[in-house]
Amino acid sequence: MSATVREIMNPELFNVGPEVSVASTREGILAMGITAAAVLDANQRPLGVASLRDLVGAPDVAPTGERMTSPAVVVRDDARIADAALLIGETGYRHLVVVDGTGRAVGMVSAVDLVRALSGLPAQHPQAFPHLDTKTGLTWTDDTVLNMGHLGAAPRGPGLIVLVHDAPGLPRRVVWVESAENALIRLTRMLTLPQESPELARWLQDPAQLRFRVAVALETAALGQALVDALREKERAATMSGRCCSQER
Numbered sequence: 001m002s003a004t005v006r007e008i009m010n011p012e013l014f015n016v017g018p019e020v021s022v023a024s025t026r027e028g029i030l031a032m033g034i035t036a037a038a039v040l041d042a043n044q045r046p047l048g049v050a051s052l053r054d055l056v057g058a059p060d061v062a063p064t065g066e067r068m069t070s071p072a073v074v075v076r077d078d079a080r081i082a083d084a085a086l087l088i089g090e091t092g093y094r095h096l097v098v099v100d101g102t103g104r105a106v107g108m109v110s111a112v113d114l115v116r117a118l119s120g121l122p123a124q125h126p127q128a129f130p131h132l133d134t135k136t137g138l139t140w141t142d143d144t145v146l147n148m149g150h151l152g153a154a155p156r157g158p159g160l161i162v163l164v165h166d167a168p169g170l171p172r173r174v175v176w177v178e179s180a181e182n183a184l185i186r187l188t189r190m191l192t193l194p195q196e197s198p199e200l201a202r203w204l205q206d207p208a209q210l211r212f213r214v215a216v217a218l219e220t221a222a223l224g225q226a227l228v229d230a231l232r233e234k235e236r237a238a239t240m241s242g243r244c245c246s247q248e249r
Contacts, residue, residue, distance in 0.1 A: 003171050005084050006077040008114070008123040009098045009107035015040045018047055018065025022058045025050055036095045036108075039068045044104040046072035046097040072097045077106055085114040121145070122166065122211050139216055146210040151187050153214075159183040160215040167209045175203050175210075183214045 015038040016025045029037055029052060036051040048070030058067045075084045075096045084096060088111050098107040113123050122143040143164055144153045161183055163176035176199070180186035195201040203210060 003081065004077070005075055005079045005081060005096075005098055005109055006107075007172055008081065008117045009077065009109040010113070010123075011107045013038055013105055013107050015105065016050070016064055017041075018063060018068070020064050021060060022055050022062045022064055022067055023060035025064045026052065026055045029055075035110075037064075038072065038097045038105055038108060039064055039070075040105055046074055046099065046105050048072045049093070049095055049097060051095070069093075074099045074103075074105075075109065076101070081114060081117045084109060085118060088114060120166075141214045143211040143213050146187070146191070146207045146212045148188070148191060151184060151191075154184040154187050154212070155214055155216050156184045157182060157216065161186060162213050162215075163203065164211040164213070165203065165209060166211050172211075176200055187212060187214075 014028060014032050014034060016028065018039050018041075025037055029035065029050075036049050038046055039048045039050055041047055047065065048068035049072050050064050050068040054067045054069055055064075073087065073091050073093050073096050075087060075098055077098050077100055087096060088094070094111045096109050097105050098109055100106050116123060122145060124142050124144075141153050141155070143166075144150045146163065158179070158181050160177070160179050162174055164172055165175045166172045178186075190200070190204060191207060195204060
């Protein structure tokens with residue numbers, strides 16, 4: 001189960017400046033398939049949140065800053081999910097702007113994100129948001145439960161597959177990384193056929209605790225870099241897990 005807000009927030013933060021017109025902000029919100037936008041200053045610090053409810057009936061030319069809900073209710077990206085849920089409950093807001101240690105906005109988390117996380121389900125963000133890795137130029141799918149009913153989220157072509165272990169009471173961590181000529185076929189075979197790798201076979205014994213995400217491979221170089229990054233994340237997760245076990249002993 002996810003432990004921190006960083007793991008479930010939408011990092012592709014749609015934001016506007018306070019001077020942006022109501023019409024532009026409203027159009028952006030609708031185009032993205034979301035319900036609110038963060039209003040940030042020039043230093044990426046939150047000023048408020050503009051929801052569709054805030055903007056309904058406002059003149060198109062009015063500045064968004066005049067209609068936003070302010071001040072913004074924020075939560076640190078390293079905050080516990082339960083604490084973020086409590087903040088939502090106390091304020092009655094449906095969105096929290098997520099900030100890093102310097103106070104700069106790095107994402108948005110919604111009440112639905114928090115409910116899904118507390119229920120043991122992976123976060124799902126609007127499809128209008130491409131989960132773009134600017135370093136590699138690859139676009140990732142949402143983390144999705146690894147079962148036959150959810151494999152439709154996988155692309156039918158070459159890509160990089162990442163499996164994430166997400167069990168109650170444990171931090172989420174990458175446990176398997178591989179490239180495939182056809183991501184959908186490969187994931188199907190993971191669930192239906194014996195695996196040559198003992199490590200992968202062990203993780204697949206309980207697929208209900210696994211999530212998958214896939215990066216579509218359009219360029220070999222980009223895929224290679226993404227593979228290196230994912231493997232490094234897996235190694236860091238394994239190292240941290242080992243340290244936790246040592247401390248427990």
